[in-house]
Amino acid sequence: MKHAVFNVLNIFGPIVLALMGSIIALWPPAPNGNARTFWFAGFLVIGATTALSAYFLKDELNEMIMGGWHFCYFKTMPSEAKNLDGPFQLWLVAPDGPVFDVNYWISEAGTTAKDPGYWSLDQRKLLLPIIHDGGHAWDRALPAGNYRIEFDGRNGHWVEDLEITVKDGKLKQTIRVVGFGDKLLLEEQG
Numbered sequence: 001m002k003h004a005v006f007n008v009l010n011i012f013g014p015i016v017l018a019l020m021g022s023i024i025a026l027w028p029p030a031p032n033g034n035a036r037t038f039w040f041a042g043f044l045v046i047g048a049t050t051a052l053s054a055y056f057l058k059d060e061l062n063e064m065i066m067g068g069w070h071f072c073y074f075k076t077m078p079s080e081a082k083n084l085d086g087p088f089q090l091w092l093v094a095p096d097g098p099v100f101d102v103n104y105w106i107s108e109a110g111t112t113a114k115d116p117g118y119w120s121l122d123q124r125k126l127l128l129p130i131i132h133d134g135g136h137a138w139d140r141a142l143p144a145g146n147y148r149i150e151f152d153g154r155n156g157h158w159v160e161d162l163e164i165t166v167k168d169g170k171l172k173q174t175i176r177v178v179g180f181g182d183k184l185l186l187e188e189q190g
Helices: 001-027 037-055 059-064
Strands: 073-077 088-094 100-106 128-131 134-142 147-155 154-166 170-179 184-190
Touching: 001 037, 037 059, 059 147, 073 147, 073 154, 073 170
Parallel strands: none
Antiparallel strands: 073 088, 088 134, 100 128, 100 147, 147 154, 154 170, 170 184
């Protein structure tokens, strides 16, 4: 209930302020009466209420505008691997919701931009305007190995460590995603 009230205040507060401003501009109050004080108090109350509702909805507004703390990562589908010699189809997964303005770079694990291995796997690609939530087959496949995948989105930077191995005749992977101030976002083995 409280959330709905803040949503209504956040929507109608600016509208009421605009209407009040229009009325004042078209029909200014008399300089020697109490009307100016009432208008001032009205602007103050409506403005403070609107600002307070925006403050309480800040996480929701951040998620709507910037993508919140949503992230995406690459994985393989071990259950669908037919040929264990590789390379293995990658899937791009956005587990919690859409991610906006995404770019990524795949490199060998343990390399930086100063190492030749950093530039050996990937190439410049277009910015992806939106990655919808869920999993999507991607146009890349990787052989077994250890990889570092760096992501940049509208909401920040995160890094995935992806290890793809074949053990006991089965495809296995280890995924670890860290970002948004070194926060552990995902850890998965399978």
